[in-house]
Amino acid sequence: MTDTAMxxxxxxxxxxxxxxxxxxxxxxxxxxxxxxxxxxFVVASVTAPGRNVDPNRIAAMASSGHALGETxxxxxxxxxxxxxxxxxxxxSIVFLSVPDTDDSPLILGVAATKSVSLGTVLYxxxxxxxxxxxxxxxxx
Amino acid sequence: MEYKxxxxxxxxxxxxxxxxQVSDSPAVLTDVHNTRQDESAKPTTTAAFDFGELDLGExxxxxxYGTPGQERFSFMWPILARGAIGIIYLVDATRESPIxxxxxxxxxxxxxxxxxxxxxxxxxxxxxxxxxxPAIQDYLDSKGLQWPVLLxxxxxxxxxxxxxxxxxxxxxxxxxxxx
Numbered sequence: 001m002t003d004t005a006m007x008x009x010x011x012x013x014x015x016x017x018x019x020x021x022x023x024x025x026x027x028x029x030x031x032x033x034x035x036x037x038x039x040x041f042v043v044a045s046v047t048a049p050g051r052n053v054d055p056n057r058i059a060a061m062a063s064s065g066h067a068l069g070e071t072x073x074x075x076x077x078x079x080x081x082x083x084x085x086x087x088x089x090x091x092s093i094v095f096l097s098v099p100d101t102d103d104s105p106l107i108l109g110v111a112a113t114k115s116v117s118l119g120t121v122l123y124x125x126x127x128x129x130x131x132x133x134x135x136x137x138x139x140x
Numbered sequence: 141m142e143y144k145x146x147x148x149x150x151x152x153x154x155x156x157x158x159x160x161q162v163s164d165s166p167a168v169l170t171d172v173h174n175t176r177q178d179e180s181a182k183p184t185t186t187a188a189f190d191f192g193e194l195d196l197g198e199x200x201x202x203x204x205y206g207t208p209g210q211e212r213f214s215f216m217w218p219i220l221a222r223g224a225i226g227i228i229y230l231v232d233a234t235r236e237s238p239i240x241x242x243x244x245x246x247x248x249x250x251x252x253x254x255x256x257x258x259x260x261x262x263x264x265x266x267x268x269x270x271x272x273x274p275a276i277q278d279y280l281d282s283k284g285l286q287w288p289v290l291l292x293x294x295x296x297x298x299x300x301x302x303x304x305x306x307x308x309x310x311x312x313x314x315x316x317x318x319x
Contacts (some may be wrong), residue, residue, distance in 0.1 A: 007175075037173070037175045037177050038172040038173050038175075038187070039170075039172045039173060039174055039185055039187060040177075040187060040210075040212055040213065041175060056212065057212075057215070058215050059212075060212040060215070061215065062306050063172060063187045064170070064188040064208070064213060064215075064216055065188075066173050067170035067171075067185075067187035067188045068170055068188045070170070070308065071168060071170045072190070075168070099181075103176060104173060105172070105173055115154070
């Protein structure tokens with residue numbers, strides 16, 4: 001468990017991990033789910049079997065990518081950044097804001113193969129952010 | 141002529157402040173909530189980069205990029221260093237091991253460290269840190285790096301501009317050597 005995860009408490013981390021497990025189980029093709037702080041520390045992460053992902057590196061990249069999204073949104077005066085989508089030949093990668101975590105913002109990072117539509121990935125991921133938000137706001 | 145300059149250094153070394161002091165337009169920041177108050181009491185930290193612009197007149201312009209300071213964001217450093225004509229290494233004199241901090245950044249920039257004109261700015265100096273400038277110079281000499289070391293206060297626009305002027309001069313000298 002990372003220092004950040006320990007600071008947030010094992011019960012909260014366990015519930016976040018369970019929500020990520022559920023998201024992966026319910027969304028075909030999803031290969032990774034991760035909750036990170038907005039400054040790039042892992043809170044919880046799950047990876048599909050056979051996939052090799054370093055969650056610490058991805059958490060830092062999620063932080064940078066999401067922060068850039070926020071900055072572009074601010075520059076164009078179009079409000080908060082809800083998500084940042086990276087489309088590759090093989091994967092859809094999305095970094096989403098977890099709602100109602102303004103005091104200590106959290107990001108959900110997901111990656112899915114192209115066997116599943118982006119809409120399905122977004123649906124599963126947004127559903128997960130709501131569960132994480134409820135967990136955080138009832139546990140903290 | 142457009143010049144790209146990179147400012148790097150540890151979290152809290154003064155990179156964002158330096159850019160804010162000199163940028164003609166409001167600096168582009170990618171600040172996020174800092175969850176590690178034990179590492180730095182700053183409420184926010186840079187997650188991607190800072191960016192500012194400075195018109196030098198006569199058609200010349202500086203594009204100034206600041207890196208995130210923490211090692212976990214090191215994947216951003218080579219991206220931001222592309223095309224830079226100079227690097228400012230800001231060193232926080234109040235940290236426990238400023239020379240080790242500088243050493244880790246010089247190593248992180250690898251080959252760029254030996255080829256790109258660079259200057260070291262020693263920020264947040266106090267009476268106890270007077271030994272640091274010569275110690276840093278000795279360290280650079282041991283690495284074969286002939287870089288200027290300046291005591292600086294990045295809250296002062298003129299002192300940040302001085303760092304830029306040195307880098308541009310070093311770059312001009314390099315261009316003349318290569319011609």
